[in-house]
Amino acid sequence: MQVEIKVLKKDEDNLRLLIRGVTVPYVNALRRIVLSEVPCMAIDEIVMVENSSILQDEIIAHRLGLIPLKTDLDGYNLPEECPCKSEFGCNLCRVTFALDAEAKEGSRTIYSGDLKSESESVVPVSDKIPIVKLAKEQKIRLEAYARLGKGRNHAKWQPVSMCTYKYFPNIEISKKCSVCGKCVEMCPRKVLVKTDNKIEVRDLMACTLCQDCAEACPENPRAITVSGEEDVYIFNIESTQALSPERILTEAVKTLDKQLKEIESQIKVKKSEED
Ligand code: SF4
Numbered sequence: 001m002q003v004e005i006k007v008l009k010k011d012e013d014n015l016r017l018l019i020r021g022v023t024v025p026y027v028n029a030l031r032r033i034v035l036s037e038v039p040c041m042a043i044d045e046i047v048m049v050e051n052s053s054i055l056q057d058e059i060i061a062h063r064l065g066l067i068p069l070k071t072d073l074d075g076y077n078l079p080e081e082c083p084c085k086s087e088f089g090c091n092l093c094r095v096t097f098a099l100d101a102e103a104k105e106g107s108r109t110i111y112s113g114d115l116k117s118e119s120e121s122v123v124p125v126s127d128k129i130p131i132v133k134l135a136k137e138q139k140i141r142l143e144a145y146a147r148l149g150k151g152r153n154h155a156k157w158q159p160v161s162m163c164t165y166k167y168f169p170n171i172e173i174s175k176k177c178s179v180c181g182k183c184v185e186m187c188p189r190k191v192l193v194k195t196d197n198k199i200e201v202r203d204l205m206a207c208t209l210c211q212d213c214a215e216a217c218p219e220n221p222r223a224i225t226v227s228g229e230e231d232v233y234i235f236n237i238e239s240t241q242a243l244s245p246e247r248i249l250t251e252a253v254k255t256l257d258k259q260l261k262e263i264e265s266q267i268k269v270k271k272s273e274e275d
């Protein structure tokens with residue numbers, strides 16, 4: 001079957017695709033690779049110089065790790081692949097951030113925007129993420145080190161806040177429909193709408209295939225049927241802004257391709273050993 005991909009929605013952070021002609025294992029493998037194999041930058045280590053805030057060093061380290069960072073995938077190496085082979089890293093596999101803040105005149109909230117990065121391309125995706133609130137005269141001074149990593153090691157290295165797929169919905173309303181409107185009332189996603197003398201589909205993409213509408217139908221047999229189209233999916237990526245959704249998808253496809261080739265070559269080796 002020929003594979004067909006159509007972009008249903010695309011903006012800075014979201015990508016929604018209609019994929020036709022692949023199997024569930026393929027589309028699910030793609031989703032899992034997006035979540036666990038596409039690398040992005042995250043703070044991984046800190047050196048605390050001074051911390052008189054109410055939060056312990058570990059909590060601040062944890063909060064810093066969860067700040068999404070704009071990632072320059074072409075400019076940095078994964079630490080395990082970097083030629084430096086150093087556990088401290090080098091400027092090809094590590095980005096240093098500094099934080100030096102004090103609440104001089106009253107309480108002050110320290111935000112991600114107070115972090116100073118040594119790299120112009122690796123910075124927090126937003127300046128407005130709170131890290132800690134300092135009371136008057138409290139101080140915080142630290143150095144933080146960001147590295148590329150993968151979601152399979154820690155969720156802070158997931159470049160997406162969401163990656164999902166669902167079957168493409170297909171809703172059919174038969175001539176037996178009495179236009180009682182029960183299905184419209186039951187639908188939690190407002191997919192259906194009742195017009196003068198018929199039921200219409202208002203927003204097909206919003207349908208979750210929950211079947212609540214069909215179960216509410218008083219007709220026997222039911223006048224409404226909802227099913228998922230075989231081998232047709234809606235695939236959603238919502239980026240944390242670390243990478244563009246297109247780049248996340250391209251990297252995932254490349255990784256899947258590489259993994260499949262590796263399996264193929266291993267099967268060939270095994271076969272030639274047996275021959
Ligand atoms: S299956 Fe669920 S979401 Fe879809 S139209 Fe019916 S009630 Fe609405």
Ligand code: SF4
Binds near residue numbers: 213
């Ligand atoms: S519940 Fe059944 S009969 Fe009533 S409007 Fe919906 S499809 Fe028609």
Ligand SMILES: [Zn+2]
Binds near residue numbers: 085089094
């Ligand atoms: Zn290095």
